Amino acid sequence: MQRRVTGLIAVVSALSATAALGGCGSSAGDGPVTLRLVAADYGNSQANSSQKYWDKLTKAYEADHPDVDVEVSVYSWNDVDAKVKSMVAAGDPPDLAQIGAYADYAADGLLYRADDVLSIDTQSDFVTQLSAAGQVNQSQYGMPFASSTRxxxxxxxxxxxxxxxxxxxxxxxxxxxxxxxxxxxxxxxxxxxxxxxxxxxxxxxxxxxxxxxxxxxxxxxxxxxxxxxxxxxxxxxxxxxxxxxxxxxxxxxxxxxxxxxxxxxxxxxxxxxxxxxxxxxxxxxxxxxxMPGVDGRSETTLGVADWMMAFKKSGHREQIGDFLDYVYSDKNVLEFSHEYDLLPVTTSASEAMAADADDADLLDFLEELPNAELPPVGQTxxxxxxxxxxxxxxxxxxxxxxxxxxxxxxxxxxxxxxxxx
CATH class of the missing domain: 3.40.190.10 (Periplasmic binding protein-like II)
Structure with a gap:
């Protein structure tokens, strides 16, 4: 989806979120680990660049995980997919990519399955339609990161x-x-x-x-x-x-x-x-x-999602999983959604948004999400x-x-x- 496609519930601290959700653990292994994430920019100026979101998130995460460094490179939507493609072609994919499509990489056997890296609580919290759209051959590889309806x-x-x-x-x-x-x-x-x-x-x-x-x-x-x-x-x-x-x-x-x-x-x-x-x-x-339909308001609406994916090449499965559990905590999902006027990709964050009067302007879009149908993004x-x-x-x-x-x-x-x- 490519969009530039912003109150909050009780805030879950970084420490408690990872303790509750971090089913994959954050083993230090043989020493410090550096995770590389390539992400798309949802901002429309330097003032609201996604780099600022990721810098704040990774700083908080690293404070509680001194053996893990997370390096995030943010590129415009015009460049980010091509950047990841070139890294993969060079045999040096990032640990994580947050881009527009995942199916080609999944079909080539380059990605971890979602259940390889995510805790059960995190994976089961994805909005059903989005989780299903992230599947290739009945296995989920694409983890929804941002969504919207029309x-x-x-x-x-x-x-x-x-x-x-x-x-x-x-x-x-x-x-x-x-x-x-x-x-x-x-x-x-x-x-x-x-x-x-x-x-x-x-x-x-x-x-x-x-x-x-x-x-x-x-x-x-x-x-x-x-x-x-x-x-x-x-x-x-x-x-x-x-x-x-x-x-x-x-x-x-x-x-x-x-x-x-x-x-x-x-x-x-x-x-x-x-x-x-x-x-x-x-x-x-x-x-x-x-949206009107031929005989009445359409029973389904267009859903759009952008995707997070985890590459296997580095072998940092545990660290990737622990970091992603933190990324998908309600606090961080809602902060990103608020900043860029997007819909949460998790059920718990969606329920929090629906209950918050400050998010009333997004409620109509949120109510359409259960009726949303996504394009066939799981097909290569x-x-x-x-x-x-x-x-x-x-x-x-x-x-x-x-x-x-x-x-x-x-x-x-x-x-x-x-x-x-």
Missing amino acids: LLFYNKDLFADAGVTPPKTWGQLASAAAALKAQGVRYPYALPLGPEEAQAETMMWLLGNGAGYTDEVGSYDIDSEQNVETFTWLKDKLVGKGLTGPVAPGKLNRAQAFAAFTRGEVGMLNGHPTLMKAAAEKGVKFGMVP SWARVSADIKQEIGTAVSSTGSPAGVLGHLQRGAAARQNAE
């Missing part, structure tokens, strides 16, 4: 001027978009199908029609009848009627759509928690509702299939595009990649 954001002032209410169905969404267009709204519905994150916008619409990228047994089913129906509707009822704004959906990236929303130019769009702060800072009055083919979707899906709704043709082409490529796994 809601439909709408501009309250623009909706009031157009005399419409938040939609619950696709038909209502199209009607509201038409009314917004009649009032001169630049982007009645912003449809970002550009290469930045088209796979996420696409999946939200597929879920709204009761489908997705795969079938019930995990095989790609991109050109299913339901999915072709979905993109035909988008082409005919939204894009073809000029309800998605002046930029062709295939050229519109998420960041552009979000920026237009904060300028008051967008009537509605799908968004994640960070859009709340950005819009509020610009004085935009907004509301949020579940997904990274390349996702890249194909990002590049091609926007053409399905262009004036000369064919939803059936584009989805069919994507399906053939996805099936070939899956068969080659």
Whole structure:
């Protein structure tokens, strides 16, 4: 997920957390151990760089674990996955990596299983949907580190001027978009199908029609009848009627759509928690509702997660496990979630957030998490299939595009990649 995608419960001290959760122990072995962690930066400036989060966390951990040094290198989302890939290719992987995908490394036998390193209490505390998404061949290798869901954001002032209410169905969404267009709204519905994150916008619409990228047994089913129906509707009822704004959906990236929303130019769009702060800072009055579906509000929503993984090369299994148990303590999970407007990945921290009045603005997103469906991140083919979707899906709704043709082409490529796994 790649996002830049922030009260607290009774604080568990570092010492008590590791005592309670550290089932793997922190043996000093033959001497001091250095753990290397490569992590993604969720901040948008030096002031809130993730390096500051990790520096504070590791300083507290090392104070109670003098035989363990933790070195954290933080890279931008543009660079972090490639950095880890190059380290692995050079035969020198880090002990831990917190990045966007884990499946390739798991399939190559490079990673510890989650139950190799985590205590039972820590592993069992992961939100069920996220834990399941971290599995390859029924074994968990990807440990969720950050998560978010999506809601439909709408501009309250623009909706009031157009005399419409938040939609619950696709038909209502199209009607509201038409009314917004009649009032001169630049982007009645912003449809970002550009290469930045088209796979996420696409999946939200597929879920709204009761489908997705795969079938019930995990095989790609991109050109299913339901999915072709979905993109035909988008082409005919939204894009073809000029309800998605002046930029062709295939050229519109998420960041552009979000920026237009904060300028008051967008009537509605799908968004994640960070859009709340950005819009509020610009004085935009907004509301949020579940994503509409074909006949009613969608029963499932898009879930997104970023991943922590532990490489076996160094052999520091016990130290890695003890450190991760500390990382996943409620105190640290909540601190990270608050700092970057993300959802906790553990059940206990989620319950704490839900009970805290200071987190009321995240409650709507949190309530969607049990209904969330994640992309097929456990398949090694997904990274390349996702890249194909990002590049091609926007053409399905262009004036000369064919939803059936584009989805069919994507399906053939996805099936070939899956068969080659």
